[in-house]
Amino acid sequence: MTLDFLTQPAEEVGPKLLGCILERQIGGHTIAVRIVETEAYDQEDEASHAHGGKKNRSAVMFGPAGHLYVYFTYGMHYCCNVVCGPEGYGAGVLIRAVEPLAGERQMAENRGGITGKNVSNGPGKLCQALAIDLSMNGHNLRMQPLVLKAGSLAPHEAIVSAKRIGISKAKNELRRFYIKDNPYVSYVSRPE
């Protein structure tokens, strides 16, 4: 399995990223996590940073698929997207939550000692746990120190589509996807 599907539209890529693996190399340690919640954005979406054409902040979203778009919001939080779609078309999939597979100790340390599911069950939290900041903006996810690997769902797992969270525009769009019953899905996401 390859990452070729990243060139498809965001709403296709969103569900397909569920179950994929992110590997972060940092300070001689390896952190591995599995993506359990995503959300699709593209330039026709009023709520997307790519809406209204290419801007300085969102330029990466218009670049080649498979790169990382990192942005800063609320004065204190980073969030990260996987750029997707054809080059020149602004689209990306926000990674909203991940499930730790390896390096939990390192992640807890990055999060100031927080352990358990609170370590990565939200967009800002997972960026802090993986030490992702603006210096990673535009990073190619096929290269160290942060690599995206194709993955799949376990046989018993199911994908749920839901309305979006935390935004005021186009919030009724069904562009959020998560793995049903996974404990690391952001806790606001429980209802169907």
Next chain:
DNA sequence: CGGCAGATACGCT
């Protein structure tokens, strides 16, 4: 538990 406000800096009007 659930709800609410505060933190805090950046991009856009």
Next chain:
DNA sequence: GCGTATCTGCCGT
């Protein structure tokens, strides 16, 4: 100036 693809702590029940 204002709103923001959020998180945390503090409050009351």
